Amino acid sequence: MxxxxxxxxxxxxxxxxxxxxxxxxxxxxxxxxxxxxxxxxxxxxxxxxxxxxxxxxxxxxxxxxxxxxxxxxxxxxxxxxxxxxxxxxxxxxxxxxxxxxxxxxxxxxxxxxxxxxxxxxxxxxxxxxxxxxxxxxxxxxxxxxxxxxxxxxxxxxxxxxxxxxxxxxxxxDSTMDLVTAFTGSGPAFVFRLIESYAAAGERLGLSAEDALKLATATFGGATALLADSGEKPGTLIAQVASKGGTTQAGLDVLDSDGQLAALLTNVLRAARDRGRELAEIARGEG
Incomplete structure (x- = not known):
């Protein structure tokens, strides 16, 4: 039990x-x-x-x-x-x-x-x-x-x-190097995102303590809601954002020129490729 x-x-x-x-x-x-x-x-x-x-x-x-x-x-x-x-x-x-x-x-x-x-x-x-x-x-x-x-x-x-x-x-295990980057390294990437989100709030006027507390609760609540709802992320985004509103203004920056998706792809690629390099070292090839 x-x-x-x-x-x-x-x-x-x-x-x-x-x-x-x-x-x-x-x-x-x-x-x-x-x-x-x-x-x-x-x-x-x-x-x-x-x-x-x-x-x-x-x-x-x-x-x-x-x-x-x-x-x-x-x-x-x-x-x-x-x-x-x-x-x-x-x-x-x-x-x-x-x-x-x-x-x-x-x-x-x-x-x-x-x-x-x-x-x-x-x-x-x-x-x-x-x-x-x-x-x-x-x-x-x-x-x-x-x-x-x-x-x-x-x-x-x-x-x-x-x-x-x-x-x-x-x-x-053919995809394990990617999974290593995606979920194994993933928590560190999420922690960095939260840290950066809190730092942005601090730069715009929040105290460091309040910014980190709010960022942690925001990320934690959002991921818990996503897991509990069974909805796709896009569906929940639509429930938060309204046309011409504050959320959409921020999303327009995040979505500009696909930069966020490109950045995260590069992050995962770098971590995956390092895993492959470690494999070569472990085999005595590196």
């Missing part, structure tokens, strides 16, 4: 259907957000281990400075998630060579590293599962795109990702 998270006032889905033992190789901002959500959703801390000397400690979760240290401690895991930098894949793959077996689900949130790359590095794995989450997973409001190869237990994968928010299953 879902429970209320009192600190955040949102529903938390329980991890009742996931029974694996997990190792996180790398536990930075994104992997850490996922882990914190899993722990809050009922994943036993004694069923998780972290290999990351810099990760923030979690109560009850055993943490190691290196894979060698984890192995020396007799570590075992049937689910291993790669959450380090993509450039470290070659080094990590060597260290994990004897650990990944035919019973291992290998999960990866590494930007640019394809299922084919994972299969080449970890051919013994039962399955390779590529996940593209975003930071809103921290509060269960994220989106996770997922694609897999091998004999993946997708019921268990779904149970694992469900507490993080919306799951989008992809037929393959």
């Amino acid at each position: 879902p429970t209320i998270n009192e600190d955040q006032g949102i529903m938390t889905k329980r991890l009742k259907d996931f029974q694996g033992r997990m190792l996180l190789v790398g536990c930075g901002n994104m992997a850490g957000a996922m882990l914190d959500r899993w722990l809050a959703s009922g994943l036993g801390a004694d069923r998780v281990a972290i290999v990351d000397p810099l990760a923030a400690p979690r109560e009850g979760v055993v943490q190691f400075a290196s894979l060698a240290e984890w192995c020396a401690a007799g570590g075992g895991a049937d689910w291993i998630m790669l959450g380090m930098k993509p450039q470290q894949l070659g080094e990590v793959a060597g260290d994990l060579a004897d650990v990944v077996t035919g019973d291992t689900h290998l999960l990866s949130i590494l930007a640019g590293v394809s299922l084919a790359d994972l299969a080449a590095r970890f051919p013994a794995a039962k399955a390779q599962v590529r996940i593209l989450p975003n930071l809103a997973a921290r509060i269960g409001a994220g989106v996770s795109a997922v694609a897999s190869s091998g004999e993946a237990d997708m019921a268990a994968v779904t149970a694992l990702l469900d507490p993080l928010g919306t799951i989008v299953a992809l037929a393959d």
Whole structure:
């Protein structure tokens, strides 16, 4: 059953259907957000281990400075998630060579590293599962795109990702570099838009505090309304804007010469292309 998270006032889905033992190789901002959500959703801390000397400690979760240290401690895991930098894949793959077996689900949130790359590095794995989450997973409001190869237990994968928010299953990972830019990097782009919107309000006379509060509430309310209504954005725009009114005056600037659409296309293209460059580096080609 879902429970209320009192600190955040949102529903938390329980991890009742996931029974694996997990190792996180790398536990930075994104992997850490996922882990914190899993722990809050009922994943036993004694069923998780972290290999990351810099990760923030979690109560009850055993943490190691290196894979060698984890192995020396007799570590075992049937689910291993790669959450380090993509450039470290070659080094990590060597260290994990004897650990990944035919019973291992290998999960990866590494930007640019394809299922084919994972299969080449970890051919013994039962399955390779590529996940593209975003930071809103921290509060269960994220989106996770997922694609897999091998004999993946997708019921268990779904149970694992469900507490993080919306799951989008992809037929393959051919569009994952774009999804990485679109939803993985997307929160940062939205935060920048809110920051810039607030800065514009401040330049025109609002206090910095009021501008940020109003901008945050405006963006939050608009996206919540869009999600709840089931309407297209254009339909809701028409409900706000009237001919010759204030809203239309602002929209005329936003829509001028298609500059906004062109700007956002360039933003996504740059992020997508960087993902491809990281993939080349991870394969030792860059």
